[in-house]
Amino acid sequence: VRGKGAGGESFLAFIGSPGSASLPSTFSEGLKLDQSAGRAHLQDVFKRVFGISVVIFTSLQGVSAAQPERSVVQIYTFSQQPIWDAPWRFDSVRRSGGSGFVIKGKKIMTNAHVVSWARQLLVRRYQDPKPYVARVTYAAHDCDLAIIEPEDPSFFEGMEPLEIGDLPPVRSTVITYGYPAGGEQISYTRGVVSRIELQSYAHIGNRTYLAAQTDAAINPGNSGGPVIQDDKVVGVAFQGLSGLENAGFFITTTLVKHFLKDIQDNNYDGFPQVGVRIVTLQNPAYRRALKLPDNSLGARIDQILDVPTTRELLKVDDVLLRVGPYDIGSDGTILYEGNRVYLTAAFSEIQHGEKVPLKVWREGKELDISLPLYTYKKDLVEGNQYDVLPRYYVYGGLVFVPLSRDYLRTLGAGWGDPANAPLTYELFYRKHESPEKARPEPVLLASVLSHSVNANFGVRARALVDKINGIRIENLEDVVRAFALETGKDEHLIEFGADQTLEAINRKRADAAHAEILKTYGVPKDRRL
């Protein structure tokens, strides 16, 4: 398949989380609605997350006598993920290692992917064999950052917090500090800032933010470690790129600062989304049709998502001329601290609920719009989800779960199998193409816990549920409600979506067998809603 698009193709290798099967970011990108200018086919994201990775690049300026390594910590994570198609069960405990660093306020910053699904966290100081138990206080899965705190405050004795710096210039040298695999001691690597651009963040899978690329090797265990220049943290190492030599990525401090500001109210909201697809505006005819001068300014709004305030204030074919202090090029980029990056980088400076000033060209006139931005939750299921146990409902041995990217991942390589295409379409395309038929939370029959009451039930797995007892299933709660409904029939009727299959189950027998099935299969509760 021919790769396409102004956005460039990237194949992200993530370092760490197990079972991170890849979904094409085609799907995720669509939801981002941001920089996919004219992109017909988006990239496959390959993630290969090693536990944690820190990449350090020694700057030419060198490390000062401040000895930042004293503030870099090693993190051991014992994590356990749920099994998405048997959501009451957990995978085996997985041990992984990563890095972190001490920041102001007796906190340790690391990557969210280092600490997600943690059952226990242990941290170790520089050259100190003692492990300290720690806990996660904030995990920002969208930008892959987290704050953890050791239970014993004496952990911080003799440690200086590292200061957060600014965006390092391209070509400048940085050092990454961390505890990659291959040894127990701290490791330093030096590299140049190769470029600064928007990158797909593999941990969440469907968000794109600013990231810096460096030529230092990123290895398992490096994640969460600081990238340092002039004694200041200029980034957090987080992911690599499979198939590309000497390319590691670190989260820029723009995002780090946004995260720290966000949690000042003791609550993490996340990065707001504009909810528009902005595309290039370089065709002379299109520019003329919009009565725009033939210059290199302005990017066009091609599509608007169901974000009420955005729908109210912006229109399709509005041309964005300026966002905040940045002029927008006709290729959809802004000049951001000396780097040409997609304009969505400007939106990531805004906090949830804040307004961003926009200069917009509409019907031949310039308009000033103050657009409030909010976090967008409706596409959570299209990304990887963490730390919230999956929802499910079991009735008569039929296991119902919401459709999500996490569920698709359980199909392994088979997610791309044509047999699973209806699930893929429902999750990623339906709401765009036929919003009137889209459901807030599509539900599927994930599996059947075999028992004589359901032995003849013809559908056994991976089937989208359309109706139960005549009730259209919009979310998991509807399943519970529909089975409780008194229909006057001896059977419950389940109608499946993709091919209209009908299956019934005897109500009395299913009710009677319910407890026994749960017991047989070790399901502690029939639901998690």
Add this chain to the structure above:
Amino acid sequence: MIRILLVAAIALCSTSAADSGFEELWERAVVTVEITRKQYDYLQPWNRRVDQLQKIGTIIGDKEILTTADQMSDQTLIRLQKGRGRWFEGEVAWLDYHANLAVITCREEKFWEGTKKVDLAKVTPRRGIAQVVRWRNGIIEFRNVDINRMVVKKGKLTFVDTLQIELDSKVEAVGWAEAIVQGDKLIAIASSKQNETITAIPSSFILTCLSDRKNSPYKGLGYFSFVWQTSENPDTLAYLGQQGEPHGVVVIEVHTNKVGSPLRPRDIILQIDGFDVDVQGDYKDPDYGNLLLENLASRSKRAGEKVKIKIVREGKELTVDYELPKAEYTVQLVPLATPDREPEYLVLGGLVFQPLTVPYLQSWGSSDWNRKAPFRLSYAAREEATAEKPSYVLLSLVLPDPINIGYQDLGYLIVERFNGKQVHTLQDIILAKEAQRDGFHLIEFLEGNSLHRIILDAAETEAATARVLERYGIQRDNVLNIPLPKTGKLASD
């Protein structure tokens, strides 16, 4: 008893094979068919090349050679060879792609000298040993194969389930209409081979089609355009009101077709033309035992004819007349094949538009395109055609030119509207060009994960098209298989 019968059958076959009369008959009845045909690159539809292949034909009547329709489309030359003699020019006398059958003839009397015609078995044997007969490099081959079973499944060139015969064999490179014979009877012609299983078109099916050939007009292959599910779950039948021992299958989807359908979702089908349907959807065929009910659409009936279907609807039994729709590629949203048609395309200011077809998708792999082609396009092949959505047109690629700056990377986008008019065919686009506003063409794509709309300079389009054709060495700006209506009225208006 069974053992004795088997021994007898084997003995019979080996006697026949040893018989020189047997060999002589088939040497005279089986010929080599060489086909020269155009092949297209659907990703650059103006490109074509010419391919040549050889298959087998069997003389079954006066100046009539039976072969498969596979690879016969877009043929430019057919040649025939008896044994190792000279080549004669042949021509198609009759052909049905859905049935995967063709009859070829030869005008030169000389060709027919010394040939023999053979009969097709009225009932295709479903047990025992048969021989695959073919010419290879001027040498006749007789290879034993085991008849495995009769099965109803999709034919090689159709979306319709038809009767087929499966045979076990290690013989290589079978599937090119080789004669499968028992004694002096042709029992099937091979259509494909996967692993060690040969799939072949059985003689009884061929005879039904040949008999229809005498009709004017030819009726063609009929099929059931409804979808059913098995009734192995008694709870489902109980819900639908069936009493007693479960039997029949449940209709779950009724596809619209030209002749309409008396069936409704949730009807339970009990009998078709007097044959009881079991819970797995099989009926007991008097010749072949248990077969999928789909076979009752082509066992003895043809398109346009009626079958009687006994159903249970809302607890009551009734019998309906079901008129069999004709198998046609055009009923599909994404047609499985477009035989004997050059690939359609339209170049407009460097934008290339094409209908979405399976041959186009097969550019990503002839058998695994549904994994490899862009997801949205391969998903389209699963969708049903409707009156509002009979076919899809793509912006398939952009040939860069100053007029389309900013769009060069576009491709694989399903076109929804052109200048505000719905687009189902390339003709729709040509007619919609007239509806330009203020000197611009507005092209809108299916709302989804990618770009939704673009604008093109209408006044410049013609000059740009000429420039693009010249620069990229394309002879014509369009190939349309259905001419534009003379009224200039849009079909979708």
